[in-house]
Amino acid sequence: MKHTILVTGGTGYIGSWVTKGLLENGHTVRLTVRDKSKPEKFAFLTEIANDSPGTLEIWEADLMKAGSFDAPAKGADLIAHLASPFILNVKDPQRDLIDPAVKGTENVLSAANHSGTVKKVVLTSSVAAIHGDNVDMENMGLEEFTEAQFNTSSSLNHQPYSYSKVMAEKRAWEIANAQSDWQLVVMNPAFVMGPSLTTQSKSESLKLVTDLLTGKFKSGAPELYFGFVDVRDIAKAHIYGLEHTAEGRHILSNQVASFLDMSKVISKKYGNTYKLPKSFAPKWLLSLIGGLFGVTRMFVKNNVGYHLKLNNNKSKTALKMEYIPFETTVIDMVEQMRAQKII
Template structure:
């Protein structure tokens, strides 16, 4: 297995697992970082590379700089593009979310066009590109969301993170459709949980779990439903998409849909009364009063809290052959890792 894969976002929560799995399978990984000299950011991946059959190369590139991925893409067999901001804390949605997501995707895919060697691009999108608000399902008269659906309810003002994902994915399909050199396979994970490889991470997934364990939801968990999926399964899906010649289109990833309170109950079943977990579901009316403390707008609460959601994951199982890790194990492994790395201290 001497193929060369260009990986963007390789030091991220999902990305680091993808890099680890590629290295262990013997690939040459060209990982892009903004600054090569900040070796502490990727030292743990260099350690993994030393112990594996693969080879790790570090290249400099910036999502917002046109042409900055061209050199790294030249000679690569495929690209896995994962670099995109995942943050709910931002000052300017256009500048902090939309521009890096859309322009970054454009720059990386243009590098694929220029390369002359890239045959496949695997893009990390999100289930946020499939739907915006949970109530979308009811409003569109659907029993479930599938890969055919695109988010139509998010905007720069409402759910801008979700808006950035749908804009970036649509840009990717537009660029793909205008050429014949490479195929595009898209991965659409739901809310990702599970252990992190890096000791420190600003991932929203880790923030969510930290808030849960340190008592932020102690008085009541919002009745919010998500799809949940293990970070290791998301990484595995990228490798399956890369290696399967028949993989095409989009793939929703979710082990199950569950609420915040359900996740808390799993923690309780594994760790007893060790943590200040939610004692109940928070009434929707109460959320209208205190939602601002959690950064929730009135519109978000109205359109998401208390609304069920169903995601069809047949394609990920049948086409990719993905086998899902049970949510109970995902959550248990994540809490154990956070304990071990003193993330809760």
């Protein structure tokens, strides 16, 4: 069955892969952009649409403007809401992160309420809405994190990005539970990696890998463990959630790994081409110099050296996920960065 799907954030790192997949599957995609008069921002998707059975429509809408999604939502039967700020170093967390994330979600879901046609909304949240610090697992007496947990350790002052994801997702569930016209399905991806469809990508993962390859951690990497997931897998999960029956939250994570694990994958392929770390930096040193890397002492205290386990069973059973190997994700990303002369 072919659908008319409103996609917010469809030109972004994750969203562009979702848009591509939906077009290839023959759907009509209503892509929202802030300014239609700048076609260069979405030209790469227009090219994909020209070679796909689906149809691409461009609509103007602003996350922060109430009512601006009402027109593109009317007549759509599905919404994929991917638009949300992902900036780790901000001057004003409330203004730059919390307000856009929460108000944007409110405006999009309000449009679903007003549409009379929307039956399902797939929302991109994050594992950051499930846990804040890695020490949380120990403090909560957990063997692993599942979809049952909500992050309670992040705040406006500590990990504000994670806090924005918690606040936006909780608000989404409040709005969804107050009506019966449409169903909410949530995706909670871990740290996103893999190739980008656009050279305009400013993803945090691109910054992280650039830092790693250019020697920022050559004398020692922080002992930090993240869940990693390929951007193409996240797109597959969203598309499955839109096209098939799905409910609730879904952790999207292939495996937990450290910077050293990533470095080993890269050095196995490229030898000594890059100044990669070969050991972990001492935690006490990171506490002293963390500010140079944009992390606080509190972040170092609650995350460095603490292992993490994310249960991805639901994604495998409910969304039929078969994850791309971590090694493939890393190398595909590095290869693209080399081709684009980023490194």
